[in-house]
Every structure is written in C-alpha cells, then in structure tokens.
C-alpha cells in the first residue's frame with residue numbers, strides 16, 4: 179500500500195488567512211469561528227482528504243479545494259436555521275439499551291420499524307444520514323453535475339467527521355451530566371488548535387468500500403469505544419493539575435474568555451495518548467474513501483471534463499451566506515457544545 183507523507187504541505191498553509199474570496203468581516207468571523215466551534219478541524223479534514231484521491235479525481239477536487247474547505251462547516255451553521263438538521267450530527271448510543279450488543283438495526287428502514295422515526299430523530303441519526311447522502315453524491319456524479327458534486331462532497335465530509343468524534347455518540351455530549359461541562363470544545367477544538375501542527379499525519383490512498391452503511395456504523399462505534407477514556411482522563415487530568423489551575427482567561431479578538439489552561443490541555447493530551455490525532459486521521463481517510471466509493475458506484479465518470487470548472491461567484495456567495503447567518507440569527511434551538519462552567 180502506498181503511503182504518502184504529505185502532512186507538512188498542509189500545515190504550512192493551514193494557518194494562512196483567507197484572503198481574496200471573502201471580505202474582511204468574513205475573514206474575522208471565520209477566524210473567530212475556528213477557535214470557538216471546532217470549525218478548524220472540519221476544514222482541515224475536507225482539505226486534507228482531497229490529496230488521498232486517485233489521479234482521475236484529483237484535478238477537479240484540487241481545483242475547488244477552497245470551496246470544499248470553506249463549506250465543510252455549513253451543516254453546523256444550518257443547525258440553527260433548519261428544523262431537523264441537528265440530529266444529523268450525532269447519535270446518542272448510550273440511550274439505546276441494545277447498543278452494547280450491537281443490536282440497533284443497521285439500515286434506516288429496519289430501524290424505523292423498530293423505534294419509529296420520531297424516536298430515531300430524538301436520539302440522532304448521523305450514521306444513517308451519511309449513508310443517505312452517499313446516494314445524493316453518487317447521483318451527482320452520474321449526472322456530471324459539478325455544483326452538486328462539490329456541495330455534497332463538502333457536506334458529507336462534515337457528517338463523517340462528526341461521526342468520528344466520541345462526544346458525538348453520547349447524550350453526555352458536553353460532559354453536562356458528569357460535571358465536565360466544556361469537554362466537547364476541549365476535545366474537538368482546543369486540543370486540535372493547540373497540537374494539530376505537530377500531528378504526524380500520513381495517509382493511504384482512498385479505498386473502495388462495498389458497504390457504506392456498515393462503514394458509517396463502524397466509525398460511530400470506534401468513536402464510542404473511546405468515550406470512556408475521554409471522560410475518565412479529563413477527571414484524572416483535573417486531579418493532577420488541580421481545579422485552580424484548570425482554567426485561565428485569554429484574550430481573543432479583544433474579548434476576554436475563560437479557557438482551559440495550556441498546562442491542563444497538555445496533561446489531558448498526554449493521557450489521551452494521540453487519540454485526537456487518531457480520530458482526525460480516521461476522519462480524513464473515511465472522507466476520501468466515501469468520495470471515491472461514490473464516484474466508483476456512479477461508474478467512474480470522467481472528471482477530466484470538469485477539471486477547469488470553478489465554483490461560480492453566486493454559488494460561493496450562497497455558501498458564505500449560509501455559514502454566517504446561522505449563528506448570527508438562530509431560529510432553531512440546538513445543542514450547545516461550547517459552554518464551559
């Protein structure tokens with residue numbers, strides 16, 4: 179299997195600021211978002227996945243890498259705008275008594291029969307939504323529709339990344355039930371922000387998967403298996419560092435915010451022993467695998483004819499609007515992952 183050691187390429191430009199496409203205000207909003215909402219990881223995952231693709235797909239995806247990166251975060255913005263969006267981002271496996279024995283029906287139809295659609299939505303639907311979206315993406319390839327291919331690629335990348343995060347697989351998603359409020363942002367934003375620059379990322383080429391529904395389930399189950407460590411090591415790190423040194427106050431964009439101290443983060447990261455990095459790598463690989471599988475399932479359409487395609491200004495503008503309207507004017511109440519207490 180061919181391994182590619184390409185991490186330095188990414189991390190050298192990951193910290194570059196957005197420049198031409200979007201205006202100054204947007205640039206500031208994006209920077210704020212990166213540090214507060216875990217957006218940084220979503221963008222990194224989509225961007226990096228592009229380079230795992232085979233030659234036949236690479237030109238088209240690389241030519242639109244900016245769009246894939248920027249629109250990786252749109253589904254999160256939509257959680258505050260559209261009823262029914264939020265459950266697509268998680269699944270509370272702990273609320274299913276059978277989960278320990280792996281008895282939740284793999285496919286949506288069987289699950290609806292067993293639990294009803296309402297209760298599935300109440301507990302989150304991420305593995306089924308990924309599978310569903312894979313059909314949209316496959317169809318977009320069949321239709322040779324570059325706009326849809328890019329939109330669905332960017333968005334399925336988001337849901338895949340969520341499915342690989344342990345805290346997206348439990349009802350205790352922000353440690354609110356165990357006195358660990360804030361752990362969501364700590365794990366998926368703060369640690370990534372502090373340490374991803376030193377992550378040793380290497381990649382294999384994208385691979386075909388016979389059964390994408392099974393793949394989505396194995397992602398959430400692998401993520402869920404790590405949950406015990408996510409919580410117990412947070413407690414242990416707190417014990418070792420002491421409550422009084424766990425947080426400090428930092429200046430961000432001229433606002434003073436309470437944040438986990440670097441000392442605490444370092445201790446927690448050491449205890450996790452590379453877990454964030456492993457989940458990040460799993461996400462990147464799975465995004466590339468799913469893009470590739472959908473393309474193969476569509477009959478490997480020639481993307482050469484799209485290699486000079488660039489997203490129109492109108493489409494780029496639409497994406498940008500969606501990204502920035504969700505948080506600014508929330509219409510729907512959604513889970514808050516960001517609160518520290």
Ligand SMILES: [Zn+2]
Pocket residue numbers: 253254267336340
């Ligand atoms: Zn999400």
